[in-house]
Amino acid sequence: MFLTRALCAFALLVVPVHVWAIEIAVPCATPSVFSNAAVNVVVLPYSLPPSLRGSAEAGAQLGALVQLETVLAIARYGSIAVTQLVGDAREECTPEIVLDKLLGRQSGARETMRQGSGLILIWGRIFESGRDLYLQSFIQFLRPGTGESVDVVVRDRTLKGTLSTQAFACAPRKIAVKDLQDIQRQFRSARLLHASPSAGARSVKIPETKGPLAFWVTDLRDDWVQLEPMDRGSDQKFERGWLQVRATDAQWSLRAKMPELYFVEGVAGYLMARVRSNSPTIVDNSLEGAEAAMARYTNAWGVNAVLGNDATTNGTPLAVAVPRQLRGFIALLRSRGAGSGLVDARAHFERAAALAAHSSDARNLLTITQVAQTFRVPAAATQTPRRFIDEVRALLGSDPSNATVLANLAVIYDLVLTPVPGAPASWTLSAAERDQLARQRESLKSLKSS
Amino acid sequence: MRTAAALLFMLGTAASAFAQITPCSAVNDPSSRAKILLDDIVSEASLQNLLQSLTSRLEANLEQVRTELGVQLKVFPCANRRPTGPSDFNRTTVTELNVRGVLMEVWGATTAVKDQQGRPLNEASIGYVIIPVRLDELQQQPAPGAFVIPHRAQPSTVVDDLIKLVDQAGRLGAYASLAVGSKSLRSSQWDEARKQLCAAEAQFTRLKAATEADAALIKYAKKLAGDAVTRARADAQYSGFLKQEGVALSCS
Numbered sequence: 001m002f003l004t005r006a007l008c009a010f011a012l013l014v015v016p017v018h019v020w021a022i023e024i025a026v027p028c029a030t031p032s033v034f035s036n037a038a039v040n041v042v043v044l045p046y047s048l049p050p051s052l053r054g055s056a057e058a059g060a061q062l063g064a065l066v067q068l069e070t071v072l073a074i075a076r077y078g079s080i081a082v083t084q085l086v087g088d089a090r091e092e093c094t095p096e097i098v099l100d101k102l103l104g105r106q107s108g109a110r111e112t113m114r115q116g117s118g119l120i121l122i123w124g125r126i127f128e129s130g131r132d133l134y135l136q137s138f139i140q141f142l143r144p145g146t147g148e149s150v151d152v153v154v155r156d157r158t159l160k161g162t163l164s165t166q167a168f169a170c171a172p173r174k175i176a177v178k179d180l181q182d183i184q185r186q187f188r189s190a191r192l193l194h195a196s197p198s199a200g201a202r203s204v205k206i207p208e209t210k211g212p213l214a215f216w217v218t219d220l221r222d223d224w225v226q227l228e229p230m231d232r233g234s235d236q237k238f239e240r241g242w243l244q245v246r247a248t249d250a251q252w253s254l255r256a257k258m259p260e261l262y263f264v265e266g267v268a269g270y271l272m273a274r275v276r277s278n279s280p281t282i283v284d285n286s287l288e289g290a291e292a293a294m295a296r297y298t299n300a301w302g303v304n305a306v307l308g309n310d311a312t313t314n315g316t317p318l319a320v321a322v323p324r325q326l327r328g329f330i331a332l333l334r335s336r337g338a339g340s341g342l343v344d345a346r347a348h349f350e351r352a353a354a355l356a357a358h359s360s361d362a363r364n365l366l367t368i369t370q371v372a373q374t375f376r377v378p379a380a381a382t383q384t385p386r387r388f389i390d391e392v393r394a395l396l397g398s399d400p401s402n403a404t405v406l407a408n409l410a411v412i413y414d415l416v417l418t419p420v421p422g423a424p425a426s427w428t429l430s431a432a433e434r435d436q437l438a439r440q441r442e443s444l445k446s447l448k449s450s
Numbered sequence: 451m452r453t454a455a456a457l458l459f460m461l462g463t464a465a466s467a468f469a470q471i472t473p474c475s476a477v478n479d480p481s482s483r484a485k486i487l488l489d490d491i492v493s494e495a496s497l498q499n500l501l502q503s504l505t506s507r508l509e510a511n512l513e514q515v516r517t518e519l520g521v522q523l524k525v526f527p528c529a530n531r532r533p534t535g536p537s538d539f540n541r542t543t544v545t546e547l548n549v550r551g552v553l554m555e556v557w558g559a560t561t562a563v564k565d566q567q568g569r570p571l572n573e574a575s576i577g578y579v580i581i582p583v584r585l586d587e588l589q590q591q592p593a594p595g596a597f598v599i600p601h602r603a604q605p606s607t608v609v610d611d612l613i614k615l616v617d618q619a620g621r622l623g624a625y626a627s628l629a630v631g632s633k634s635l636r637s638s639q640w641d642e643a644r645k646q647l648c649a650a651e652a653q654f655t656r657l658k659a660a661t662e663a664d665a666a667l668i669k670y671a672k673k674l675a676g677d678a679v680t681r682a683r684a685d686a687q688y689s690g691f692l693k694q695e696g697v698a699l700s701c702s
Contacts, residue, residue: 127506315619
C-alpha cells in the first residue's frame with residue numbers, strides 16, 4: 001500500500017500535470033512562446049481595413065477565437081501551447097518580425113523557441129468589398145534548425161524528399177457581416193470563466209487588459225477547457241475556471257468558416273510526431289490525428305473560397321499541394337516503410353506535383369516514391385530504372401542547387417549500377433552504358449553551386 | 451569648368467526624372483535587399499467597390515508572394531506615389547530603384563470608361579514595372595518591363611466577380627520569380643537564376659487569362675533560362691550542375 005502511494009506521488013512529481021498552456025493578449029512587440037512545449041502555435045491578429053472602424057477589435061478577437069479553437073483541437077497531442085498576440089497588424093505584428101524574435105534572430109521576445117521543437121504561425125487579413133467581407137489566412141510551420149523532410153528506403157539506400165514550402169497563403173473566403181458579429185459575440189462568451197462547464201454556471205469575466213495573461217489548461221470537456229492562472233509576471237489574479245471555446249449555436253462554427261484550422265490541427269499532429277519521435281505511442285496517436293485532420297482539410301478547403309475551388313487556377317495551389325505532401329509524409333511515417341504507405345504517399349505526391357508544377361521539390365517527392373516502387377517489385381515495373389536518372393537530371397536542370405535532389409541523383413546512379421536479383425532483362429546494362437553512367441556518377445562529386 | 455557643368459547637367463537630369471513621381475522613402479530601407487513597392491491606388495468616387503476589391507486583393511496577393519517565394523523580401527506601401535504610366539520609369543529612375551534592391555513596383559487606378567458602343571464600364575488598371583526586365587527593355591530588349599493591364603467589368607458586376615477579375619495571385623508570383631531570376635542572372639548567380647526563371651516559366655503557363663505582355667514575358671523567361679545555362683557553361687569560376695553534359699537549355 002505504502003509502495004503504491006509512493007509510486008503515485010513519484011509519478012505526479014516526474015510527469016507534468018500541466019501539459020497544455022495558453023497565453024492571451026501578448027503584445028507583438030514582445031512575443032513569446034512556451035519553450036518547454038513540444039509544439040507551439042502563435043496566432044497573430046487578423047488585419048482589418050480602416051473602414052471597419054465599428055469592428056476595430058474584430059481582428060484581434062478572431063485571433064483569440066482561432067487560438068481557443070486550436071487549443072481544443074490539438075490538446076490531444078500532449079505537450080502544446082497556444083499564444084495569442086495583439087497589436088497593430090500593419091506595424092510590429094508582421095509575421096516576419098514576430099518570427100525573427102521568436103527564433104532569437106532579433107531581440108524582443110520574452111521567451112524564444114527551442115531548437116527542434118515545433119512552431120506554427122497563423123496570420124491573416126479581413127478585407128471589405130461592397131457589403132461583403134472576405135478573410136484570408138496565411139500559415140507557416142517549422143522546427144527551428146530542421147527542414148521538414150521524409151526518407152524513402154530503397155534496398156540499402158535512402159532517398160529524401162522535402163516540402164515545396166513551409167509557408168503558404170490559404171484560399172480567400174467570403175464571410176458574412178453577421179459572421180463578424182458572431183465572432184464578436186463568441187469572443188465575449190469566450191472571455192467568461194465559469195465555475196463549472198455549463199453556460200448557466202456562475203462566471204467571472206476575464207478583464208480587458210493591456211498585459212498578457214497565461215493559463216495552464218488543466219482539463220478538457222466537450223467544448224470547454226478548464227484554465228488555471230499561471231504566474232508569469234502578470235498582476236491579474238483569478239480562480240481556476242471553465243471557458244467555453246465553441247459556440248453553443250451549432251449553426252456557427254469557426255472551423256466550418258475556416259477549414260484551414262483543420263490544417264493547423266493536422267500539421268500540429270505531424271510536428272508532434274517529429275518532435276517526439278522517440279515515443280512510438282505519441283508518434284502513432286499524433287500521426288493518426290494528423291491524417292484525419294488533413295483529410296478533412298483537403299476535402300473542405302474550397303468552402304466559401306471566393307476565387308473558386310479549382311486549386312490549379314484559383315491562385316493558391318500551394319494551399320492544397322503542401323497539405324497533400326504532408327499527407328504523403330504521414331503515410332510514409334505511419335507505414336514505417338511498408339508498401340501500402342508508399343502507394344498512398346505516391347498518390348498524394350502525384351496530386352501535389354500536378355498543382356505545384358513549378359516546384360522541383362514537388363516533382364522530387366513523386367519521383368522518389370516511383371523509384372522505391374520500381375525497385376521493390378522489379379517484375380511489375382513497366383520501365384527500366386534508368387529513366388529515373390534522366391528525370392532527376394532534368395529536375396536538376398531546372399533547380400541546379402537543390403542539394404536534396406542532387407543527393408538523390410547520386411543514390412539513383414548507385415541503385416541503377418548495382419545488379420538487382422530477379423530484375424527483368426531490360427534492366428541489364430551494357431558495358432558501354434555502365435561505363436557512361438559510372439562516369440556521370442563520378443562527375444557529380446566535384447559539383448559546387450554558384 | 452566643363453566637368454562642373456556636366457555634373458550640374460547630370461544632377462538636373464536626375465532631379466527632373468525623379469520629379470515625375472513622388473519618391474518613396476521605403477526604397478532606402480536598409481533592412482531588406484529585395485523589395486516590392488505598392489503605390490497608391492487611385493479611384494473615382496463612384497467606384498468604391500472596385501477600389502476596395504482592387505486594393506485588398508493586391509495587398510493580399512503581395513503578402514502571398516512574400517510568404518511563398520522563398521526569397522527574403524519585403525513589401526512596402528508608398529503613400530502618395532502615383533505613377534502616370536510606364537514612361538515614368540525611365541533609365542535613371544529604374545537604375546536607382548535597381549540599386550536600392552527594388553524588384554517590382556505595382557500601382558493601380560479605377561475609372562469609369564465606355565466601350566465602343568458607348569456603354570458604361572468600370573475599369574481597374576494595374577500597372578507593373580519589373581525592374582530588371584525594364585532595365586533590359588531600356589537597352590532594346592523586346593520584353594516589356596513596364597506595362598498596364600486593364601480589367602473591365604459591367605457596372606452591375608457583383609463584388610465576388612470583381613474580386614476574381616482583379617485577383618493577381620498567379621501573375622504576381624510569376625513576375626516576382628522572373629524579377630529574382632533576371633536579377634540573379636545579372637549578378638552571375640546562375641543556379642538561382644535558372645531556378646527562378648524556370649519557376650517563372652511554369653507559373654506563366656498556368657495563368658488563366660494571359661495578356662500580350664505575359665506572352666512576351668514567358669518568351670523572355672525562356673530565353674533567360676537558356677542564357678543561364680549558356681553563361682554558366684562559359685564561366686570558368688562556375689562548377690555547378692549546369693556545366694554537366696546533357697543539361698537542356700529549355701526548362702522542361
